Every structure is written in structure tokens, then in C-alpha cells.
Amino acid sequence: MLKEFTQYLLGLKRPEIVEANGNIYSTISLTQLDNEHDVASIKIRSLSGLVDYVKSNFDHERPVMIHVVSPTSVSVFDALNDVNDRRTYVSANALLPDITFERHMPREKFNVMLQACFVKNDDKDKILKLISSISEENTVTQSDDGLTQRVTAKTGIATLGIESVPNPVALKPFRTFVEVGQPESEFILRLSEGAQVGLFEADGGAWELNAMANIAAYLAEHLAEAIEQKKVYIID
Template identity: 40%
Template sequence: MAGIIKEAIEYVVGLRKPEVQKIDGIVYSDKELEPVIHNPKARAIQMNTLTSLVDYIKAQVDEMDEKMIVHVQSPTKVALYSALDSERIRESMVEVMARVPEFEYGRFIEHERFCIGLQAKFLDDPESNRALVLKFAGTVEDGTVSQYSDDGISQKATIKTGIASKGDALVPNPVKLRPYRTFHEVQQPMSEFIFRMKSDDSVKCALFEADGGAWENVAMRNIKDYLEVELADYPNFTILS
């Protein structure tokens, strides 16, 4: 009962007109006031490529402010904003989300699925170790992965070296790879990974990221560089990353 009375009192108080006073040049009110502003904003267009964003800007199909901001928010997201209006509000014109293939980093997966993922989701770069990792993961014998030393880092396994020959080899570590992790219009960053294997019921492989997330800064800089070149003739667009 007390709760109902309290709510009723609060409702009645809410209906009361606010008391406004001016003290030392500052206007005070005993109630929180919100301005009624008709300031409609467009809903952001959803895109998936940097090319589509550049084409949209160059086509000038929509009216834009004299000053616009292209914000590289992450390796997979770029947004287009207007400058602040009279109400200090920005209009979100475009959101671009990259479509990148997913790879299970930090998890041991069956070696055939690992090899397929490595071929489909990593660039065959001459500077990378993709071919070495593929060769090792594809020729290792089940049940032969073992600890080579007691530091928990180095491993060795038996691999097929020919039609009928075999031999022990160290698992390569660390390895440099260039996975698809950002927009396809820009160069994919090279990163170091820890390559690990284990053998229980079957051979499993895993890649652990070993660059502390530095690749994200490289990717964002690559995106910014790309957009600066493409929008060089549009000085009213400021590109931030």
C-alpha cells in the first residue's frame, strides 16, 4: 500500500510545472528539463567493402556537410560521420563491416581441417611460413608428437620424408603467417604465431597469436593509407584511425 501511495505522489509531483529561477545570471530549475528538438538523422547505410564506401562518397548521391569524418574503428570496421551540428550531434552516414573468414586460433583442431583452413584462410605469401606449416602438418605421423625438451616450447614429431622413409623433425616455431583478417582491398598484416601439435586419438594442430595484437595497428594504418589515396581529391573528408 505504501508503495502505491509513493508512486501516486511521484506522479502528481511530476505533473507540476517546473519552477525556474535565475540566480547570479545562471538559470536553475527544480525539475529536469529536456529540449524538444526536431533534428531527424539518416540511418547508416550498411556496407562490406572499402570500395563501396569510396564509390558512395565519389558518387555524391547524398548531401553531406562541408566537413566529414571517416573513422577507421578497427581492422574490420570503418564509419562515415558528419561534423557536429548545432545540437552537437553527429550523423552516422555509413558503417562498413569487413567479411573475413574465421579461423579457430588458440584451439587444437583435427589436422586435416587445420590444413584446409590454412590453405583457404591464409595468403600464400613467399615471405610467410605457410608452406612449411602445411608440409609439416600434412606429413606428421599419428602418435609421434612428443616433447623434445623440458621447457614446454620445443616439440618433435616423425614425418614422412619420402614414399617409404620417415624421420624426426622439430616442429617449426615461431612461424610467420599472413591470414585474412581485414578488408581485402588492403594488404593483410604478417604476424608471428606459435604452432603446436598434439597426438591423443589423432593428430591435432593449433596456432596461437604471438604478436600481442600489433597486427591490428598495422591493419588500421593500411586501411587509412588506402582511403587517403582513394579520397585524395576530397579534402573535406578527414580520415582518422
């Protein structure tokens, strides 16, 4: 007990400043007690909710920065304080459907995914028409020159026809917040034996920049007054 008490008393001694090799050190560690406490950011699922929060000035009236982090994530935070720290008040994360790319899947599952998770356009209609004509009980007969596939597809109860697979196809999957336009991008459509269908991305990720620009434009439009008053700043 005496040893522990002695160590405790030694620990109460005043800190000393020591210089070594041109650097200055303290003999004990110091902890700053007046730091601002972190806050738990509000988690929301829509851009409209984020706009409503910013307009409300609910937590404070200081200027805030809105950062479009990605096509599916936006955050709101304040400026650095006197200890170079900042607080994130709101994080918006898009609620998205489950879409499968880069691998084949059964025709029926692909059909449901395409109808439920993609915005209607001409290429979507062409693909739906094509895959609905594929013979389900026979393997797909195909020729492929690297750019265009040709597959044997059923055109009637007892007849077979030749259909061209369009490539690349321009589609608009739901990949960002529903309040903004879904960016169109190119995909490679591939069919394989057993009536398997797959979509493979072919735009090098350019859709992400387009989606983020759409988000920034939406926020700029709906927060125009606050931006003009220099209460809100947007970066992407």
C-alpha cells in the same frame, strides 16, 4: 475522474524556476522538439563501397570524417551540429572467414583453414609440408625445449623421420578488408597427441595497428582529391 482531471490541469501550469543550494532548477522537465532525427546508417562490407558513397555526395555536400575504428570496422559521420550531435551515415564491416586461434584442432581441419584463410608465403608452405607428413594413425612423438619442438613424422610407407617445427612462424591470415594488404604477424605453431595442430598469436596485437594503417592509406589514396579539398578527413 475529477482527481485525474485536476492533476492534468496542474500539469499544464507554466514552469517555474527554483534556486536551491546555489543551483537553478525547473519545476517541470522540458523536451527539445527541434532535435535532428537519427538516421539509420548504411551497412556495407567493403572499403570500395565506402569510397563510392563518399565520392557520390549522395546525402549532402558537407565535410565528413572517416574513422578507422578497427581492422574490421570503418564509419563515416558528419561534424557536430549546434546541439553537439552528429550523424553516422555509413558503417563498413569486413566480411571475414572463420579462423581459429589459441586452440588445437584436427590436422585435416587445420590444413583446410590454412589453405583457405591465409595468404600464401614461405612459412605457410613449410607448415603445410610439415603437417602433411604427420602420421595420422599414430600419436605424435615429440621433444620440446620450450622454443623448438621436434616431432616424429612419416616420410614413407614404412619409415619415420624427424621433422623440426618452425617457431615462430610469420603468417598472413585474412583479418581485415580484402582491398588492403593483410598484415603479417608471428604465431607459435604447436602440435599435440592425436595429430592435433594449433596456432597461437605471438605479436602482442601489433597486427591491428598495421591493418588500420593500411586501411587509412587505402582511403587516403582513393579519396585524395576530396581530402585536398577539405571535404574528407581521416582518423585511425
